[in-house]
Amino acid sequence: MKPVKVGLMGLGTVGTGVVRIVEGHQEDLQSQVASPIVISKILVKNRAKARSVSVDADKLTEDPWEIVRDPEIDVVVEVMGGVASTKELLLEALERGKHIVTANKDLMALHGPEILAKAKEKGCDVFYEASVAGGIPIIRTLIEGFSSDRITKIMGIVNGTTNYILTKMSQEGAAYADVLKEAQALGYAESDPTSDVEGLDAARKMTILATLGFRANVSLDDVDVKGISSVTQEDIQYAHQLGYEVKLLGIAERQDDYISVSVQPTMVKRSHPIASVNGVFNAVYVHGEAVGETMFYGAGAGELPTATSVVADLVAVVKNMKLGVGGRQASVSYKEKKLKSDEQIASKYFLLLHVDDRAGVLMQIAQVFSKYDVSIESVMQPATPGQQGAELIISTHAVSKASMNQVLKAFEELTSVQTIKSVYRVEG
Numbered sequence: 001m002k003p004v005k006v007g008l009m010g011l012g013t014v015g016t017g018v019v020r021i022v023e024g025h026q027e028d029l030q031s032q033v034a035s036p037i038v039i040s041k042i043l044v045k046n047r048a049k050a051r052s053v054s055v056d057a058d059k060l061t062e063d064p065w066e067i068v069r070d071p072e073i074d075v076v077v078e079v080m081g082g083v084a085s086t087k088e089l090l091l092e093a094l095e096r097g098k099h100i101v102t103a104n105k106d107l108m109a110l111h112g113p114e115i116l117a118k119a120k121e122k123g124c125d126v127f128y129e130a131s132v133a134g135g136i137p138i139i140r141t142l143i144e145g146f147s148s149d150r151i152t153k154i155m156g157i158v159n160g161t162t163n164y165i166l167t168k169m170s171q172e173g174a175a176y177a178d179v180l181k182e183a184q185a186l187g188y189a190e191s192d193p194t195s196d197v198e199g200l201d202a203a204r205k206m207t208i209l210a211t212l213g214f215r216a217n218v219s220l221d222d223v224d225v226k227g228i229s230s231v232t233q234e235d236i237q238y239a240h241q242l243g244y245e246v247k248l249l250g251i252a253e254r255q256d257d258y259i260s261v262s263v264q265p266t267m268v269k270r271s272h273p274i275a276s277v278n279g280v281f282n283a284v285y286v287h288g289e290a291v292g293e294t295m296f297y298g299a300g301a302g303e304l305p306t307a308t309s310v311v312a313d314l315v316a317v318v319k320n321m322k323l324g325v326g327g328r329q330a331s332v333s334y335k336e337k338k339l340k341s342d343e344q345i346a347s348k349y350f351l352l353l354h355v356d357d358r359a360g361v362l363m364q365i366a367q368v369f370s371k372y373d374v375s376i377e378s379v380m381q382p383a384t385p386g387q388q389g390a391e392l393i394i395s396t397h398a399v400s401k402a403s404m405n406q407v408l409k410a411f412e413e414l415t416s417v418q419t420i421k422s423v424y425r426v427e428g
Contacts, residue, residue, distance in 0.1 A: 001036060002035060003036040003038045004074050004318050006037060006039045006075045007041045007077070009043040009064060009076060009078045009079065009080045009086075009089070010044075010080030011051065012080070013303045013306075014103055014307055016051070017306065017308075018077060018307045019042075022311060033318040039059065041059055041061055041067050041073065043063075047060045068098075073098060074098065075314060076099070079104075079130075082107075083107050087107060087114075091115065097124060099126070099317045099320075099321070101127050101128070103306060104128070105131040108131050108208055109203075109205070110204075116333075122327065123326055125316070125320055125326045127314075128313070130309035130310045131205070133205070134282060134302060135298050135299045135302070135304075135305030136282060136283075136309075137309065140316075146288055146291070151214065151254065151288050152255070153285075154209050154251075155285040155286075155427070156205070156209065156249065156282070157247055157281075158201075158250050159196055159199075159201050159205075159300070160282060161188050161201075162197060165228065166231065166236075166245075166246055166248065167278040170240075171278070174233075176233075180193060180197065197227050198225070198229065199228070199264070200227075202225075202250050202263045203250070203263045204220060206261055207220050207223055209250070214252070214254050216335040223261045224260075224262040225264070226263065227265075231265050235424070241380075243269060244426070244428075245268050246268075247265070247268050249266040249274075250263045258340045259339060260339065260344070266424060272427065274295065277297060281299060282299070283298075284296045342405065343401075346400050346401070347401075348377070348395065348399070349426060350422070350425075351394045353392045353411065353417055354389055354391055354417075354418045355389060355390055355391075356389055356418065365392065365416075372406045374399045374407055375396060376396055377397050378394070379392060408420060
């Protein structure tokens with residue numbers, strides 16, 4: 001049995017997990033692909049660095065082109081990250097007939113169509129299961145498991161850092177800034193947490209999921225993004241009173257072939273299964289016209305969960321090599337992209353307003369809603385002892401984003417509304 005030779009780009013957390021699984025599960029892997037899988041070369045930043053996994057020093061290189069240009073390497077596994085330089089390397093690897101497995105969400109969100117087109121041209125596979133939700137096999141499920149259905153909605157908790165922060169705020173009553181520091185100390189958040197807490201990481205993942213789910217080339221610019229840095233303990237407590245949890249959700253919807261994609265803090269009804277996904281775990285809810293509701297849950301990051309997805313992709317590549325069908329996977333982006341206008345995007349909303357505490361204010365508020373055809377579901381005025389003015393908690397029925405924007409603009413100009421403290425989309 002001729003071995004399949006792999007070039008591994010990156011020996012950080014995920015790369016280490018890939019080595020552990022490939023070497024530790026060799027018998028199981030060979031039983032599936034009928035060949036040994038050998039990691040023959042590994043790209044590292046520093047060959048002299050001490051590592052938690054034992055590797056032959058002769059396999060290490062600090063030059064990525066050694067892997068790309070090695071004629072004996074069949075598959076390149078990329079887990080080092082980066083965009084521009086990594087794209088150049090992978091395109092050249094495809095040009096030379098090498099198959100690709102990557103965990104690079106940034107690369108696939110920004111340049112996925114170009115890379116997949118090159119792969120198709122050269123008869124090579126590109127698999128990227130680990131780019132979205134770690135150990136959850138959601139990409140393969142969207143491509144294969146739902147191939148006979150039409151997906152209408154994808155809703156996901158796809159960033160463990162923000163879910164950890166919001167869970168701690170919800171369960172322990174902690175402040176955002178305090179939990180963020182704790183998450184950084186535990187290694188869940190980077191020293192610069194912007195990509196996570198401002199929703200950028202989740203937006204890249206939702207770009208990939210929407211492209212696959214709706215079979216159209218969704219770009220990162222199509223995603224409406226808002227992070228969690230403005231979420232307060234007050235918001236979470238009011239959400240609890242109304243029976244909701246606050247989660248950073250990626251939401252992709254399709255109706256009559258028009259789509260919308262967003263990432264935003266969202267109030268989710270506690271009865272919805274995604275509301276109970278806590279800590280660093282991820283979950284992706286998918287609704288199909290035929291299958292109805294489904295949800296996929298698991299570890300969204302970590303050495304072995306993510307490496308499991310990477311090696312599963314590697315097995316799929318080798319099987320295709322054996323069958324001679326590499327690069328023949330069906331194109332998933334065959335539909336024209338049609339984005340919903342703000343008039344077509346509809347949802348329920350939660351608003352927290354700080355207003356003058358005097359007669360007639362509530363009537364003014366109601367008149368604004370009426371003017372823009374926004375139906376109110378409920379109004380609460382909690383007690384605010386020692387505070388000037390009053391707080392109003394307002395829940396709406398489903399309304400267009402355009403109408404809600406008009407309402408918010410009117411409130412900004414209404415002298416009796418001191419502050420629009422919070423606005424959240426409501427799900428469930």
